[in-house]
Amino acid sequence: xxxxxxNIIDIDHLSHSYGRRAALVELSLQVHRxxxxxxxxxxxxxxxxxxxxxxxxxxxxxxKIKMLGLDPAVDRDALRRQIGVVFQSPSLDKQLTAExxxxxxGHLYGMRGRALSLRIDQLLDRVGLSDRRRExxxxxxxxxxxxxxxxxGLLHQPQLLLLDEPSTGLDPTARIDLWHYLxxxxxxxxxTVLLTTHLMDEADRCARLAILDHGKxxxxxxxxxxxxxxxxxxITLASPRPAQVAQxxxxxxxxxxxxxxxxxxxxRARGHEFVPQLIEAMPGLIDSVSVGKPTLxxxxxxxxxxxxxxx
Numbered sequence: 001x002x003x004x005x006x007n008i009i010d011i012d013h014l015s016h017s018y019g020r021r022a023a024l025v026e027l028s029l030q031v032h033r034x035x036x037x038x039x040x041x042x043x044x045x046x047x048x049x050x051x052x053x054x055x056x057x058x059x060x061x062x063x064k065i066k067m068l069g070l071d072p073a074v075d076r077d078a079l080r081r082q083i084g085v086v087f088q089s090p091s092l093d094k095q096l097t098a099e100x101x102x103x104x105x106g107h108l109y110g111m112r113g114r115a116l117s118l119r120i121d122q123l124l125d126r127v128g129l130s131d132r133r134r135e136x137x138x139x140x141x142x143x144x145x146x147x148x149x150x151x152x153g154l155l156h157q158p159q160l161l162l163l164d165e166p167s168t169g170l171d172p173t174a175r176i177d178l179w180h181y182l183x184x185x186x187x188x189x190x191x192t193v194l195l196t197t198h199l200m201d202e203a204d205r206c207a208r209l210a211i212l213d214h215g216k217x218x219x220x221x222x223x224x225x226x227x228x229x230x231x232x233x234x235i236t237l238a239s240p241r242p243a244q245v246a247q248x249x250x251x252x253x254x255x256x257x258x259x260x261x262x263x264x265x266x267x268r269a270r271g272h273e274f275v276p277q278l279i280e281a282m283p284g285l286i287d288s289v290s291v292g293k294p295t296l297x298x299x300x301x302x303x304x305x306x307x308x309x310x311x
Contacts, residue, residue, distance in 0.1 A: 010066040023049040025215040038206035046215035084153035088164040094138035109156040123151040143174025163195040218303040230294040233271030237264040
């Protein structure tokens with residue numbers, strides 16, 4: 001059990017509604033100091049609302065959240081000085097250079113003179129943009145702009161960095177670069193990184209992961225541990241009569257199969273050895289069979305009872 005003193009965020013039965021629609025329902029979890037922690041969920045899962053609350057854009061009820069030992073409902077301004085935020089929507093002034101964007105950001109935090117210039121130099125070098133510092137951001141690629149956003153969020157040396165869907169709009173190479181920088185600041189600077197995502201491969205890179213569904217916490221652990229809980233292999237069957245196939249699997253083999261979006265799905269140890277039994281039990285009813293190790297999408301199905309789909 002982690003030492004509570006090492007939690008950089010403690011959330012205790014947090015709820016939030018927009019009118020009659022509940023966005024978060026009795027949510028409780030902890031983020032440990034120095035880890036990369038992810039919130040995974042489709043649109044409508046509550047992760048964006050939670051991100052806005054943690055970034056102090058939406059007021060939190062008193063006593064429900066502790067961040068860096070502070071209650072954002074009481075100590076919002078003090079907390080803002082200790083967190084960095086990178087939003088999904090771009091916040092750069094495209095008519096300014098990379099250096100000018102960072103300098104204006106520094107002024108917002110009371111940074112001036114040589115100390116600010118040195119910090120800008122350090123961050124532009126870290127994100128590989130020293131040679132592009134005097135170019136306008138409007139000419140940058142999506143990946144380069146995201147790197148400037150990351151530098152902005154780190155400029156005042158926060159202890160906690162919050163990122164909302166950080167890979168949105170990035171090509172595969174830019175996503176790899178982004179994760180290189182995130183791991184560097186986590187390992188070298190001790191910055192805790194918290195991000196929201198709807199991308200399974202991005203969620204897989206986190207040290208721990210909270211799966212959200214309709215405002216509730218469905219599961220929380222390391223991605224590998226979440227996948228281990230399924231056990232065995234995941235078998236999916238395509239059939240012109242999936243409901244009949246699911247019923248036959250139950251009647252003939254004594255196994256309960258799930259029917260999700262017209263696909264028959266079941267979990268079985270040594271799944272490849274079980275496939276001949278399936279085909280023999282229902283000749284002519286199976287178009288295709290796939291067998292694979294559990295993925296985070298399989299975990300999502302297991303803990304929520306439905307496929308991962310944006311509402």
